[in-house]
Amino acid sequence: MRTSRHSSVLTEQTDRSVEVPSNALSWTGFVMTSQDGTNPSSLPSVEELLVELAAIAEVEAVNPDLPLDDLEGIGVDSLDLLEWLYGTADRYGLDVDETVFERLEEDATLRSVYASLVEAASP
């Protein structure tokens, strides 16, 4: 039984965590899980989801129509993107991982990524 151990890890992580809705995401350091373990709720808009990406990357805003290749230029790196993807996937119970990026066209944007998430959320 290591409940208190995980609590302390959580406390440490959330000391400086991204500000997201309080019922949203729980990060123990290596897996992200929906706290209530229920089925995914409907996805918010792409703009709403990208507010979280901006918070993760510590940039002011992220334009959904910016090509993925240009994200680095505004301060969003590959780890920011993966952290956001995994957080979103776990928060909404989506069966997606980093391969979502491999299936996109060369000039894909975050709106294209969002379309993949919507597809994954569809029953």
Add this chain to the structure above:
Amino acid sequence: MNRETSVAVTGIGLVTPAACTLVGFWTFLRKGVSAAADISRFEAGSLPVRFACEVDDGFDVQGALRPKQWRRQDRFSRFGSVAASSALLDAGISAVDDVDRAGVYVGCGFAGIATLDDAAEDGVLGGSQRRVHPTLLPRVMPNAAGAAIAMSNGWRGPNLTFSTVCAAGTHAIGEASRVIRSGDADLMLAGGVDAPICPFVLKAFHALRALSTRNDAPHEASRPFGQDRDGFVLGEGAAFLVLERAEDARARGARIYALLAGYARNADAHHLVMPEPDGSGARACMLRALADADIAPVDVVHVNAHGTSTPKNDAAEAHAIADALGDDHQASVTSVKGAVGHLMGAAGAVEAAAACLSIEHREIPPTANTNTIDPAIAVDIVTKDPRPLPEGAVLSNSFAFGGQNATLVLTPS
């Protein structure tokens, strides 16, 4: 290698179980007390050893890490980032002229092992979790701390991580001094990091009979060179020193804590977890370091010992010190592990920092908890109260599992 180049220590940064400021750390050491206590970060009730020297969670006193840096770094890297940042602040360095000539050398024993222990508990390592978080691996890799420190400062010079467990911090500092001496860099941040306190490491060291089992009196458990010592106390933390050419330091009006006058490293080639009983490897290491500094053994006035509080290490080290320094030596010996425990990869760096502070304050802190010295220890152990430090050379020793030894020679500027 230019032996004429003097290397100066101009900044010190610490994250330790005792304190995270230089004043707090030194005050704590002078008191001769211990930071060991019951483990608070996880439920340790079922473990054979339930105490350690933990760093308080408020260790980032100056807010050195932004939220993103904090999330991306494992506990050991956070310790390192904060200690490195404090060291630069202490040295009065906010920017460097040439980022290609500024580097980072780090000693690290166990890196993200506590996080991996958690991951194993959650089935991530065994494969029962379908996915692994993409930031897990870059957080737990041993060179993550060096990478983080380089990135936060934009330094593109030499950047290496030494994984010689208990001697890693000393190796990092010694090797970094050679980088300065050789002219490969103008400025080096060198030190050690580790955050090994987790059930797996506690159980593993206990299995080796290396840990003290004084669960009923943690604050009295680490007693280096004591008659009834029964093992070391696991600790965590980080320390970094700023190293630069002494002439550069003087030119910019920097305070010089000490000169890093010599360094040596060698191997026992004897046993994976035991020192040579006669300490001959350690002895040879100290003598080589003194030769590197061109200092006679009799001129050593103080040894900041590896002094783990294990029966075999302390006996072998005391033997080695007595042999190396000779019959006429006047050196006094202390071990800060009585106060802060064994910080593994960070231990040597914390001890080098303590040795520098001894030179700065002209004082040797006592070995905490050691009230009755083992009669077999034939060197002068400082106990109970601080003692004045005479003018002369100071050694800082580290001896690793694996038999890798390292010694630094520090002198007043």
